[in-house]
Amino acid sequence: xxIRKYIFQPTALLKYLFKWAVLAVPVAWVVGSxxxxxxxxxxxxxxxxxxxxxLLYLLPLAGIAIHLLYKxxxxxxxxxxxxxxxxxxxxxAGVPPAMTPLVMMTTLITHLFGGSAGREGTAVQVGGSMAHxxxxxxxxxxxxxxxxxxxxxxxxxxxxxxxPLTGAVFALEILSIRKIKYNSLIPCLLSAxxxxxxxxxxxxHHTQYTINYHQAKESIIPFLPIDLGLSGKIFISSxxxxxVAYLFINLSHKLKKASHKLIPVHWLIPVIGxxxxxxxxYLAGTYDYSGLGVNTLSNTGYSxxxxxxxxxxxxxxxxxxxxxxxxxxxxxxxxxxxxxLFFIGAALGNTLSVYLGGPVDLFAALGFIAVFxxxxxxxxxxxxxxxxxxxxxxxxxxxxxxxxxxLFSGHKSIxxxxxxxxxxxxxxxN
Numbered sequence: 001x002x003i004r005k006y007i008f009q010p011t012a013l014l015k016y017l018f019k020w021a022v023l024a025v026p027v028a029w030v031v032g033s034x035x036x037x038x039x040x041x042x043x044x045x046x047x048x049x050x051x052x053x054x055l056l057y058l059l060p061l062a063g064i065a066i067h068l069l070y071k072x073x074x075x076x077x078x079x080x081x082x083x084x085x086x087x088x089x090x091x092x093a094g095v096p097p098a099m100t101p102l103v104m105m106t107t108l109i110t111h112l113f114g115g116s117a118g119r120e121g122t123a124v125q126v127g128g129s130m131a132h133x134x135x136x137x138x139x140x141x142x143x144x145x146x147x148x149x150x151x152x153x154x155x156x157x158x159x160x161x162x163x164p165l166t167g168a169v170f171a172l173e174i175l176s177i178r179k180i181k182y183n184s185l186i187p188c189l190l191s192a193x194x195x196x197x198x199x200x201x202x203x204x205h206h207t208q209y210t211i212n213y214h215q216a217k218e219s220i221i222p223f224l225p226i227d228l229g230l231s232g233k234i235f236i237s238s239x240x241x242x243x244v245a246y247l248f249i250n251l252s253h254k255l256k257k258a259s260h261k262l263i264p265v266h267w268l269i270p271v272i273g274x275x276x277x278x279x280x281x282y283l284a285g286t287y288d289y290s291g292l293g294v295n296t297l298s299n300t301g302y303s304x305x306x307x308x309x310x311x312x313x314x315x316x317x318x319x320x321x322x323x324x325x326x327x328x329x330x331x332x333x334x335x336x337x338x339x340x341l342f343f344i345g346a347a348l349g350n351t352l353s354v355y356l357g358g359p360v361d362l363f364a365a366l367g368f369i370a371v372f373x374x375x376x377x378x379x380x381x382x383x384x385x386x387x388x389x390x391x392x393x394x395x396x397x398x399x400x401x402x403x404x405x406x407l408f409s410g411h412k413s414i415x416x417x418x419x420x421x422x423x424x425x426x427x428x429x430n
Contacts, residue, residue, distance in 0.1 A: 017186065024151060024190035026134055031127045031155035031191075032198025038104050038122060039160065039204050042292075045112040050297035053287055056114035059277055063270020063332055066106045071267075073098055085175065085415060095149070099129035106334035114290040115277060116324035117335020119160055124336070127156025127195075147184045150175070151191035158192030159199040162206035163388040167192035170381040174415060180380075207294055209308065209368075211390050213359035226396050233356045237349065237363060238370055238401040242408025244348055245374030248322050248341065249412045255330035266332075273331025280324055289317075289324040293343040304339075307346035307364045318348035318367075337414045338372060345371030362397065365390050370401040374409030 049055050107122040131152025135145045150171045158167025168188040172180050215227055259269045281287060288301040295303045306312035325340040349367025353360045365386065373382035379402040386398035 020187040021190055023138070023148065024187060024194055027131050027148070027151050027191045028155050028194030029198055030130045030134065031152060032159045032195035033202065034100065034126050034130065035123050035156060035159040035195065036199045036202035036204045038126065039119070039199070041108055042111060042119060045108050046291055049112055049114060049291065055112060056278055056281060056287065056290065059113040059115060060271040060274035062109050062113040063274045064267055066109055066334060067267045067270055067332060069102060069106055073102060095129045095132040097129055097133045100126045103334060110328065110333040110335050111291050114281070114287070115328040115333040115335065116290055116293070116321065116340060117328050117333060118292065118339030119336050120157060120338035121336030122334070123156035123160035124153050125156070127152035127154070131155070147187050150184045151187050154188035154192040155195035159195040162196060162199070163385050164189070164192035164196040166381050166385040166388055169384055170378050173378040173381050174376060207305065209365065209389050211361045211365050211394060213362045214393070230358065231397070231400060233358045234366060234397050234400050235404055237352045237356065237358070237366065238404035239408050240348065240352060241345060241367055241370035241401065242374040242405035244318065244322070244344060245371045245405060245409040246412065248326065248344065249375055249414055251322065251326040252330050252337070252414065255326050259331050270332030273327055273333065276327050276331070277324060280327065284320050289320045292339050293321060294339065302347070304343050304346050304368070307343070307350045308361045310360050313347045313350050315351045318344045318351065321347065337375070341372045341375050342368050345369070362394060365394070366397060366401040369398060370405035373402040374405035375414050377406065377411060377413050379403050379406040
């Protein structure tokens with residue numbers, strides 16, 4: 001239902017706004033609280049794993065536990081984010097409430113035992129399943145249920161990263177190719193804002209990132225406040241960001257297909273995946289590519305935070321993180337892709353800044369958002385994320401990076417929902 005339909009009907013407009021504001025409150029409270037609990041538990045298990053690195057050797061057994069949990073209680077919940085997207089496009093059997101405890105528990109298991117995964121997938125699934133449950137309680141019609149699911153996605157994403165504006169637009173962009181429908185923007189924005197507030201009320205603090213670089217050189221074009229030389233370097237880097245996003249998408253999808261084809265006994269897939277992660281850790285010579293990768297115990301290893309510093313990562317840290325994450329998520333473990341994408345992008349930006357002579361912190365920030373934009377087909381949301389995380393000073397650079405990466409990523413996505421409209425599926429596949 002488009003809000004502009006009511007623009008000249010004040011009473012109807014007020015009813016529309018009141019309705020979704022009222023619905024946004026329970027969605028935000030439930031999702032924000034659960035995301036806060038998840039983030040707190042995630043920090044606890046991460047700290048524990050840092051202090052007990054031997055837990056990595058139990059990763060194959062953890063994979064069996066995850067498989068059994070979904071086998072016994074998962075039903076169709078294992079489809080994860082794609083199930084929620086499917087349900088928005090074409091309502092069917094619904095999103096099971098069991099998705100929330102299952103994905104939270106299995107993601108924590110993955111992180112406790114050293115798998116390389118993120119948290120966005122978990123937050124989005126929590127948001128979608130809880131929004132669907134609330135929608136059933138409120139006996140919403142089919143169209144309103146679609147909006148509720150989008151509100152759940154927005155609330156989960158906005159709360160887990162502390163970026164409510166990004167969460168609202170992200171929910172719109174991942175559902176549409178080429179054409180974004182803004183009719184759900186206000187409900188999504190309300191739920192994301194409220195959920196983020198709830199998360200903060202519970203005492204959750206998000207990692208702060210800073211770009212210390214400030215453009216000193218005046219532009220030769222007065223009305224275009226940007227360094228053309230730096231912009232050229234950003235454009236070249238952003239092509240690489242898009243190609244790396246394409247590499248991550250294809251490696252993750254092909255590894256998942258190959259593992260199911262070559263390993264007929266499904267519980268063995270995460271076992272072999274866990275063994276591969278252990279072997280990769282030995283080859284890399286560090287445990288820093290396990291887990292989230294936002295930071296390390298001693299603050300001296302390779303991480304997203306260290307990527308913003310000179311020599312904070314190796315020139316191949318981005319590639320190691322791609323391989324670790326593709327194996328972890330492609331072979332049966334749970335979690336999200338987005339935080340690993342942040343690591344991949346920030347580390348690649350750090351490396352490219354050395355070769356191109358650009359500011360390290362700026363290029364790390366650009367990689368942080370641009371690889372994500374390319375891998376999810378959400379450039380607008382990622383530009384907003386840049387603004388919410390790093391401020392407005394470099395917004396033109398954010399736009400160059402995100403749109404360029406999006407164009408060079410092949411327009412495939414980490415989300416493989418099968419119920420998109422036929423034209424959208426054809427566009428993605430091509």
